[in-house]
Amino acid sequence: MEKFEYLSIRYDGKGLLEILDQRKLPDVEEWLVSAKPEDMIGYIKQLSVRGAPLIGVAACVALFLYVNNEESARAQCLTEEEVTVVATKLRDARPTAVNLMNNLDEMLQLTVKPTADFSAANLGRIARAIIDREVDMCARISVAGAELLSDGDNVLTHCNTGAIATPGMGTALGIIREAWRQGKKIHVYVDETRPLLQGGRLTTYELAREKIPHTLICDNMAATLMAQGKIQRVLVGADRIACNGDFANKIGTYSVAVLAHYHGVPFHGVAPWSTVDLLCPSGKDIPIEERQASEVQGVSGAFGNVRWAPANTPTFNPAFDVTPVELVTSHILDTGIYTQQQLKDSILTKHK
Numbered sequence: 136m137e138k139f140e141y142l143s144i145r146y147d148g149k150g151l152l153e154i155l156d157q158r159k160l161p162d163v164e165e166w167l168v169s170a171k172p173e174d175m176i177g178y179i180k181q182l183s184v185r186g187a188p189l190i191g192v193a194a195c196v197a198l199f200l201y202v203n204n205e206e207s208a209r210a211q212c213l214t215e216e217e218v219t220v221v222a223t224k225l226r227d228a229r230p231t232a233v234n235l236m237n238n239l240d241e242m243l244q245l246t247v248k249p250t251a252d253f254s255a256a257n258l259g260r261i262a263r264a265i266i267d268r269e270v271d272m273c274a275r276i277s278v279a280g281a282e283l284l285s286d287g288d289n290v291l292t293h294c295n296t297g298a299i300a301t302p303g304m305g306t307a308l309g310i311i312r313e314a315w316r317q318g319k320k321i322h323v324y325v326d327e328t329r330p331l332l333q334g335g336r337l338t339t340y341e342l343a344r345e346k347i348p349h350t351l352i353c354d355n356m357a358a359t360l361m362a363q364g365k366i367q368r369v370l371v372g373a374d375r376i377a378c379n380g381d382f383a384n385k386i387g388t389y390s391v392a393v394l395a396h397y398h399g400v401p402f403h404g405v406a407p408w409s410t411v412d413l414l415c416p417s418g419k420d421i422p423i424e425e426r427q428a429s430e431v432q433g434v435s436g437a438f439g440n441v442r443w444a445p446a447n448t449p450t451f452n453p454a455f456d457v458t459p460v461e462l463v464t465s466h467i468l469d470t471g472i473y474t475q476q477q478l479k480d481s482i483l484t485k486h487k
């Protein structure tokens with residue numbers, strides 16, 4: 136595979152794969168080496184690599200690199216079984232974002248089984264095609280969604296859906312970037328996104344780099360802003376969209392959707408088609424990751440580890456929640472903007 140470099144993942148074309156440690160942002164920009172699949176699995180679990188499209192891409196490149204190294208060492212191709220064992224471990228690194236599963240299934244060439252080719256050269260080609268497609272989908276999403284934004288709009292976003300969460304320009308944040316690039320005078324309210332502060336640390340970092348006007352708020356402030364008429368639209372990402380249009384995204388998204396519904400503010404789920412799970416009928420079928428207590432008992436990161444709750448305080452820490460489709464004004468995908476019925480129809484067409 137040839138050399139590539141994006142904001143949060145890079146490969147030197149000679150075997151060095153690195154990811155930007157998103158736990159340490161915004162103040163520390165540190166690159167971590169992923170020499171073997173176990174490294175990447177650890178980085179995905181600890182959220183050094185995060186964001187549905189990015190973990191999908193990172194896992195594919197890690198799989199390619201493993202096969203490439205083994206193939207060189209043994210001077211022969213790996214078997215399908217050997218590649219599948221490693222792909223399965225990567226697939227299990229996080230349970231909710233379906234991009235990980237969709238992309239690895241593509242690497243395993245499940246749909247072209249009789250002619251599958253597990254050489255490093257072929258896996259490198261597939262991984263490269265997946266990356267190019269993700270970059271392209273981000274660009275298309277951004278253009279499609281930017282049409283909805285007008286001068287003077289205040290947009291609320293949750294978590295981080297930008298260029299560090301994808302190999303492209305981002306999804307929900309990509310729309311914001313594109314609208315700004317088009318000269319629209321918009322302003323962004325950024326939910327801080329407890330417990331891991333993806334909004335407070337990462338979305339603010341990206342918006343500041345792009346010089347897009349923004350204001351950071353705590354998650355519990357969105358209701359007040361909506362009641363004051365200060366939010367015109369909500370744009371959020373997705374980790375898995377079910378066939379009926381329900382979708383999982385960062386914990387807290389559902390609360391924002393309920394608030395938006397109550398206040399009559401348009402609410403959009405934004406994602407590439409690689410986030411649609413054609414095998415998942417509805418939101419109740421989406422597996423939700425639960426994470427460790429320490430994330431809720433305090434905070435940790437480059438700024439240190441701080442616990443404010445008494446040690447061993449019982450916690451509940453689901454990393455994602457499911458927003459029912461009834462609360463979604465429309466989904467913005469790389470192929471356009473979809474009402475609930477249009478999305479269902481498109482998914483049905485893909486099933487045929």
Ligand SMILES: CSC[C@@H](O)[C@@H](O)C(=O)COP(=O)(O)O
Nearest residue numbers: 185186187294296300372373385
């Ligand atoms: C373009 S990223 C879309 C989603 O993956 C994003 O909104 C999100 O929920 C990320 O969660 P994270 O736990 O930080 O990986």
